[in-house]
Amino acid sequence: MVSILLLSEGSAEGVSNVSITLPQSFLDKMQGLLDHEYEAFMASYEQPRKYGLRVNGLKLSEGEFLKLSPWGDRLVPIPWASGGYYYVDSDRPGKHPHYHAGLYYIQEPSAMVPAELLDVRPGDRVLDLCAAPGGKSTQLAAKLQGKGVLVTNDNARERTKALAKNIELAGIRNAVVLNEEPAALAKVFEGWFDRVLVDAPCSGEGMFRKDESMIGEWERHSVSRCSAMQRDIMKHAYRMLAPGGTLVYSTCTFSPEENEAQIAELLAAYQDLEVVPVALAHGWAPGRPDWIGSDLVATLPAGSELINSLSGTVRLWPHLTGGEGHYAAVLRKRMLGGVVEKDADNDVGKGSLERVGRGSKGERTEQAGRGEQRNGVRADAERGSKGERTEQAGRVERRSDMRVDAERGSKGERTEQTGRVERRNGVRVDAERGSKGERTEQAGRVERRGDMRADAERGSVMRAEAGRGRKARGDGLKRASGGGAAGVVDAVEAWRRFAAERLVGAERWSGEPVAYGSRVYLQPPGLPRLDGLRVVRAGWFVGEAGTHRFEPSQALAMGLRCGEAALTLRLRADEEATLRYLKGETLHVDASRLVLQDASESRTAPHDGDMRALAPDGTKEIAAKGYVLVCADDCPIGWGKYGGDGLLKNELPAGWRWM
Numbered sequence: 061m062v063s064i065l066l067l068s069e070g071s072a073e074g075v076s077n078v079s080i081t082l083p084q085s086f087l088d089k090m091q092g093l094l095d096h097e098y099e100a101f102m103a104s105y106e107q108p109r110k111y112g113l114r115v116n117g118l119k120l121s122e123g124e125f126l127k128l129s130p131w132g133d134r135l136v137p138i139p140w141a142s143g144g145y146y147y148v149d150s151d152r153p154g155k156h157p158h159y160h161a162g163l164y165y166i167q168e169p170s171a172m173v174p175a176e177l178l179d180v181r182p183g184d185r186v187l188d189l190c191a192a193p194g195g196k197s198t199q200l201a202a203k204l205q206g207k208g209v210l211v212t213n214d215n216a217r218e219r220t221k222a223l224a225k226n227i228e229l230a231g232i233r234n235a236v237v238l239n240e241e242p243a244a245l246a247k248v249f250e251g252w253f254d255r256v257l258v259d260a261p262c263s264g265e266g267m268f269r270k271d272e273s274m275i276g277e278w279e280r281h282s283v284s285r286c287s288a289m290q291r292d293i294m295k296h297a298y299r300m301l302a303p304g305g306t307l308v309y310s311t312c313t314f315s316p317e318e319n320e321a322q323i324a325e326l327l328a329a330y331q332d333l334e335v336v337p338v339a340l341a342h343g344w345a346p347g348r349p350d351w352i353g354s355d356l357v358a359t360l361p362a363g364s365e366l367i368n369s370l371s372g373t374v375r376l377w378p379h380l381t382g383g384e385g386h387y388a389a390v391l392r393k394r395m396l397g398g399v400v401e402k403d404a405d406n407d408v409g410k411g412s413l414e415r416v417g418r419g420s421k422g423e424r425t426e427q428a429g430r431g432e433q434r435n436g437v438r439a440d441a442e443r444g445s446k447g448e449r450t451e452q453a454g455r456v457e458r459r460s461d462m463r464v465d466a467e468r469g470s471k472g473e474r475t476e477q478t479g480r481v482e483r484r485n486g487v488r489v490d491a492e493r494g495s496k497g498e499r500t501e502q503a504g505r506v507e508r509r510g511d512m513r514a515d516a517e518r519g520s521v522m523r524a525e526a527g528r529g530r531k532a533r534g535d536g537l538k539r540a541s542g543g544g545a546a547g548v549v550d551a552v553e554a555w556r557r558f559a560a561e562r563l564v565g566a567e568r569w570s571g572e573p574v575a576y577g578s579r580v581y582l583q584p585p586g587l588p589r590l591d592g593l594r595v596v597r598a599g600w601f602v603g604e605a606g607t608h609r610f611e612p613s614q615a616l617a618m619g620l621r622c623g624e625a626a627l628t629l630r631l632r633a634d635e636e637a638t639l640r641y642l643k644g645e646t647l648h649v650d651a652s653r654l655v656l657q658d659a660s661e662s663r664t665a666p667h668d669g670d671m672r673a674l675a676p677d678g679t680k681e682i683a684a685k686g687y688v689l690v691c692a693d694d695c696p697i698g699w700g701k702y703g704g705d706g707l708l709k710n711e712l713p714a715g716w717r718w719m
């Protein structure tokens with residue numbers, strides 16, 4: 061054991077130092093790997109760690125954030141992450157109303173790299189397979205800009221609570237949160253995703269400086285145990301990746317067994333995978349093929365490029381770059397017109413062969429369109445200036461930011477022929493319920509209705525019982541209550557009435573209303589059936605139908621823009637009422653402070669009110685009683701219920717309050 065004094069950053073209270081104790085076996089290993097660099101590596105433990113936040117592009121632009129932020133001139137851009145900034149620890153951005161409004165996510169700077177490398181475009185189908193607590197999912201969602209689908213999953217049930225909350229805090233509308241094993245997901249999502257992120261569970265060696273508890277974890281979870289988990293996760297991740305798609309594998313550990321060796325094994329098993337080299341910048345270092353054990357090398361195809369290609373993966377060292385230790389590999393699944401299987405016993409490879417043979421809907425044929433790297437972020441060589449991507453030789457064409465499903469009607473058509481693909485345009489929130497109230501939902505009887513405009517034409521589809529062909533698990537996961545057909549219809553109808561009365565423009569949103577019991581979600585269109593999967597959020601959770609009225613969720617509030625609610629209370633982040641609201645207090649509010657967004661003649665006035673709210677120009681008024689969206693600096697922070705007595709009852713769920 062070696063104890064090292066860690067320097068903390070200067071703060072108003074002065075500099076405070078702490079020490080950490082590193083296991084001797086770890087030090088010996090690092091010395092063996094790093095040789096002459098070892099001293100510099102060890103010196104990094106005596107340096108203060110870096111702190112990062114990432115501006116949430118779903119809610120505001122970087123420029124808007126910098127204008128609003130009280131720490132604007134102390135924020136330093138993180139060169140590899142859009143919206144990423146180093147901050148000074150003593151500024152404590154986690155304790156600011158803007159944090160509660162989801163304007164940024166606090167994230168270790170190196171941890172921002174994998175999602176940047178994944179090169180997500182609006183309209184993509186994206187999987188974040190090991191996602192909790194959701195840092196990278198929120199980053200990926202910002203890149204989707206509300207278009208396409210994010211499936212975010214973690215197999216640890218407890219951890220999906222934080223994941224769901226972070227998805228909701230960030231105001232993400234097009235995500236589905238699952239709590240599954242990768243094998244179960246692969247049955248539903250075979251070949252479905254354009255982009256897959258595997259931010260793998262690992263021995264965490266790169267995080268010792270940031271979080272000393274990781275040292276204990278390292279001692280408990282051996283490198284070999286982590287490697288075995290990673291291997292299993294990756295074979296299912298591969299299955300879910302569409303031909304032509306990109307997979308990023310990342311860890312926060314230094315051990316080659318969990319990094320280069322994992323990738324080598326994967327490349328050896330699947331001939332249609334290749335490394336897309338990451339351009340080195342910002343002090344990033346190449347992957348180290350020479351660190352793979354000779355036992356493994358002996359099993360790899362002799363003389364192949366496979367081992368050399370591993371130098372195209374990337375290592376982030378704390379002594380060379382401005383963040384903690386990380387590793388990332390960008391892999392692309394080629395389209396060869398048929399997948400060559402190297403391991404006859406490998407079930408994943410077999411599945412792929414069958415798929416190609418069938419020429420099923422999701423199939424595309426494509427030759428390796430080699431990616432090009434710019435500033436460490438992959439860019440397809442063929443890409444046009446406005447985000448267009450055309451992939452030759454197999455021909456995948458994407459236009460604009462929209463992707464479309466084959467099943468969809470005329471607007472969203474996708475035509476896929478062999479060798480050619482054309483795309484055009486394609487609680488109460490559980491977290492609020494606190495720990496006891498968390499609910500993971502297996503799909504009970506679910507009725508789906510088409511999007512709000514098109515319900516009548518599309519009719520409805522009854523979904524089969526989830527868990528069909530699968531035993532109920534004795535894991536305490538509850539099915540949504542209710543679920544009888546009549547109740548389900550009511551829930552969707554109740555949502556539609558609420559949306560018509562209290563929201564502006566909801567009829568144009570793309571999500572499909574789906575009821576799980578009394579809870580209503582807007583689900584990204586085109587998603588396969590989730591039957592049998594443990595579903596934490598089936599989409600954007602918009603609220604729950606009660607006996608008398610529809611209760612909008614905190615997730616709905618966080619996903620709205622202020623202008624999308626009929627009635628708002630616009631506070632400044634720095635006024636006392638904002639803090640009082642965030643602490644769960646009832647507010648006294650003069651009706652004149654309520655803002656009416658849209659008092660068009662056709663709008664139905666809220667049925668239960670007699671107070672009056674003024675339009676911004678002071679010319680119109682409507683009854684103002686009931687749900688009011690509370691905003692701070694023009695960003696929603698939750699709901700209040702306005703009564704006839706000038707009191708705004710606080711609807712902020714307990715788990716969302718400022719502690």
Ligand SMILES: C[S@@+](CC[C@H](N)C(=O)[O-])C[C@H]1O[C@@H](n2cnc3c(N)ncnc32)[C@H](O)[C@@H]1O
Nearest residue numbers: 190191192193194195196214215216259260261
């Ligand atoms: C490094 S953490 C992910 C951090 C996350 N990507 C983020 O940015 O916030 C790894 C996660 O993998 C999850 N995990 C472990 N084994 C898994 C498995 N077999 N399938 C899915 N998730 C798994 C763990 O519960 C843990 O939350």
